[in-house]
Amino acid sequence: xxxxxxxxxxxxxxxxxxxxxxxxxxxxxxxxxxxxxxxxxxxxxxxxxxxxxxxxxxxxxxxxxxxxxxxxxxxxxxxxxxxxxxxxxxxxxxxxxxxxxxxxxxxxxxxxxxxxxxxxxxxxxxxxxxxxxxxxxxxxxxxxxxxxxxxxxxxxxxxxxxxxxxxxxxxxxxxxxxxxxxxxxxxxxxxxxxxxxxxxxxxxxxxxxxxxxxxxxxxxxxxxxxxxxxxxxxxxxxxxxxxxxxxxxxxxxxxxxxxxxxxxxxxxxxxxxxxxxxxxxxxxxxxxxxxxxxxxxxxxxxxxxxxxxxxxxx
DNA sequence: GTCCAGGGAATCA
DNA sequence: TGATTCCATGGA
Numbered sequence: 001x002x003x004x005x006x007x008x009x010x011x012x013x014x015x016x017x018x019x020x021x022x023x024x025x026x027x028x029x030x031x032x033x034x035x036x037x038x039x040x041x042x043x044x045x046x047x048x049x050x051x052x053x054x055x056x057x058x059x060x061x062x063x064x065x066x067x068x069x070x071x072x073x074x075x076x077x078x079x080x081x082x083x084x085x086x087x088x089x090x091x092x093x094x095x096x097x098x099x100x101x102x103x104x105x106x107x108x109x110x111x112x113x114x115x116x117x118x119x120x121x122x123x124x125x126x127x128x129x130x131x132x133x134x135x136x137x138x139x140x141x142x143x144x145x146x147x148x149x150x151x152x153x154x155x156x157x158x159x160x161x162x163x164x165x166x167x168x169x170x171x172x173x174x175x176x177x178x179x180x181x182x183x184x185x186x187x188x189x190x191x192x193x194x195x196x197x198x199x200x201x202x203x204x205x206x207x208x209x210x211x212x213x214x215x216x217x218x219x220x221x222x223x224x225x226x227x228x229x230x231x232x233x234x235x236x237x238x239x240x241x242x243x244x245x246x247x248x249x250x251x252x253x254x255x256x257x258x259x260x261x262x263x264x265x266x267x268x269x270x271x272x273x274x275x276x277x278x279x280x281x282x283x284x285x286x287x288x289x290x291x292x293x294x295x296x297x298x299x300x301x302x303x304x305x306x307x308x309x310x311x312x313x314x
Numbered sequence: 315g316t317c318c319a320g321g322g323a324a325t326c327a
Numbered sequence: 328t329g330a331t332t333c334c335a336t337g338g339a
Contacts, residue, residue: 156321201320207318207321
């Protein structure tokens, strides 16, 4: 009897809508390399399931409409800021808490209209990228998860990174049930500290095993949170002390975990698109790329539009 | 400065 | 199909 109640309780879920979202498209947000725990549920990529700390969320784009409340086609020709979207949410969390978490996670208070209008005046290619990825947002993701995930990401591809993180969560994370399906939260730091070097090798993280093991040993939640007080420069300095964290990884952690919109991670794709847009396809150093990037306001955000544009539009 | 480390996806022949 | 290339970091 007791067990049955427990199962029933685990299968409780909440369903609600968030209405009138601007600058918001699930595909643009989830398919640009900033997160690893969201998976599309349909080919149109209008419905996703994902995990945020200890919550599972099924998100579905319900209705897209313009300011006159007319239904709108998903067309690249639509003017910026014209579209609104209603999002259906199914979650194991209570409605009020879920709303608060999603509001923070998607940074819904941040106004993309202003920065987008700056970008489209700045450069033709950037304008094209912004129109192409108009529903893109930079997520505010859990910091520990970002540190570990981006160490795993070093010299790796997104598909495999996702697979490794899924396995890590399945082995060491808390179980979460939603609609009779089982999901796993990203492991807590306490749990991560129980993972041996051999365990990491068994997870097939390759040469990153030692880096992960070493870094987890020195981390604490207090330390991770305290870094939030630092300037961009100091934060970067601290992150670079961690084993497995170089300039690219540090910038990813800063941009996606600490919401530092001036961080500019340069991977092979960003290098490619920057060379194409600003250097007439000439081979240049990261130093030169950074110099050009300095001229872009909130350059981490600009980097995201360009990355999505070159990878998906390309 | 140059080389290499696992692993698997992507791209090539 | 099988071979080759790609990928970000750190240690030798």
